[in-house]
Amino acid sequence: MAKILVTGGTGYIGSHTVVELQKVGFDVVIVDNLSNSNIDVLVGIEKISGKAPAFENIDCVDYVSMDKMFEKHKDIDAIIHFAAFKAVGESVEKPLMYYRNNLVSLINMLQLMPIHKVKNLVFSSSCTVYGQPDELPVTENAPIKIAQSPYGNTKQIGEEIIRDTIHANSNYQSIILRYFNPIGAHSSAELGELPNGVPNNLLPFVTQTAIGLRKQLQVFGNDYNTPDGSCIRDYINVVDLAKAHVIAVQRMLNNKTKSNVETFNLGTGTGLSVLEIIETFENVNGVKIPFKIVPRREGDIEKVWANPTYANTELGWTAKETVEETLRSSWAWEQNLAKRAKAE
Numbered sequence: 186m187a188k189i190l191v192t193g194g195t196g197y198i199g200s201h202t203v204v205e206l207q208k209v210g211f212d213v214v215i216v217d218n219l220s221n222s223n224i225d226v227l228v229g230i231e232k233i234s235g236k237a238p239a240f241e242n243i244d245c246v247d248y249v250s251m252d253k254m255f256e257k258h259k260d261i262d263a264i265i266h267f268a269a270f271k272a273v274g275e276s277v278e279k280p281l282m283y284y285r286n287n288l289v290s291l292i293n294m295l296q297l298m299p300i301h302k303v304k305n306l307v308f309s310s311s312c313t314v315y316g317q318p319d320e321l322p323v324t325e326n327a328p329i330k331i332a333q334s335p336y337g338n339t340k341q342i343g344e345e346i347i348r349d350t351i352h353a354n355s356n357y358q359s360i361i362l363r364y365f366n367p368i369g370a371h372s373s374a375e376l377g378e379l380p381n382g383v384p385n386n387l388l389p390f391v392t393q394t395a396i397g398l399r400k401q402l403q404v405f406g407n408d409y410n411t412p413d414g415s416c417i418r419d420y421i422n423v424v425d426l427a428k429a430h431v432i433a434v435q436r437m438l439n440n441k442t443k444s445n446v447e448t449f450n451l452g453t454g455t456g457l458s459v460l461e462i463i464e465t466f467e468n469v470n471g472v473k474i475p476f477k478i479v480p481r482r483e484g485d486i487e488k489v490w491a492n493p494t495y496a497n498t499e500l501g502w503t504a505k506e507t508v509e510e511t512l513r514s515s516w517a518w519e520q521n522l523a524k525r526a527k528a529e
């Protein structure tokens with residue numbers, strides 16, 4: 186069976202993807218320096234999929250160590266490159282840290298691919314490349330807007346680096362996946378989002394408030410031009426998202442791509458407001474989320490949701506999980522974390 190290198194494979198989306206890859210029989214090598222994840226994630230992966238992936242604690246920015254890794258794990262067929270920093274606010278404060286980490290690691294992959302005869306790359310991009318789209322739902326052909334943050338810029342530049350590299354060397358191919366807002370956890374509650382410190386993203390903040398780790402959720406703004414005044418996003422189940430990566434890898438390995446670089450939106454096609462997420466979370470889980478409305482967060486986009494038709498028709502992929510089930514899985518995961526913390 187084909188061998189897949191998953192950088193950032195102990196991270197949130199990475200770990201769920203490793204499970205789905207192993208489920209269909211792929212051999213997986215994870216490279217992760219654990220800078221924003223925990224080694225225990227490997228236990229969760231093994232529990233669910235019955236198989237421990239190979240693991241290398243390496244920083245993808247370290248070219249020499251990556252080169253040795255490719256020597257050791259011969260015959261890698263495809264790379265899924267998740268490893269990156271992703272906190273928007275932090276990227277504004279430490280831009281060079283973001284440019285260096287997110288772009289040098291990608292350049293290393295692209296330089297090492299021909300040396301080690303790896304042809305296929307899946308790249309984690311983001312709906313952030315669209316900024317505030319002029320038309321909703323947003324398609325892959327929507328114009329790329331000036332990035333609102335160095336983080337967003339690393340995704341735009343990353344996409345360009347891939348396109349330029351493949352333009353110059355048609356032996357490569359890449360599938361660029363633009364994620365909307367991934368949420369939820371594995372249905373077993375053995376894997377989920379594990380943010381270090383105070384969460385930046387909505388869902389981990391919601392679950393940590395529900396369990397009592399945080400006193401109150403802050404809702405950033407209720408004066409947007411949306412039905413209830415709070416921002417709207419397209420929240421996509423993380424396992425659904427993980428499955429799209431398996432399909433992308435199979436598409437490349439089976440020579441089904443239509444061009445050497447393909448780009449897909451991965452979203453549900455439905456937008457939900459922050460207040461709708463809170464209300465649905467409370468209803469399906471029977472818990473209260475104390476929250477208060479605070480001023481807008483700098484850099485937030487008012488509303489964005491995907492037109493996922495291209496992924497639906499070309500990849501044969503559709504987001505299947507309901508938001509209700511997804512929010513249940515988030516809560517089950519947070520409760521499982523609390524149980525584990527108590528037992529320690």
Ligand code: UD1
Pocket residue numbers: 271272273311312313333334337366385386387388390402403404405406416417418459482484485486
């Ligand atoms: C951002 C990035 C996205 C990136 C993701 C990863 C942009 C435009 N989006 O998504 O590309 O992949 O982070 O981290 O750069 N909210 C609250 N209270 C909170 C937290 C969030 O009200 O405590 C609201 C936000 O205002 C927003 C929504 O919840 O409306 C979602 O926020 P968040 O989970 O941080 O994701 P994005 O900012 O959409």
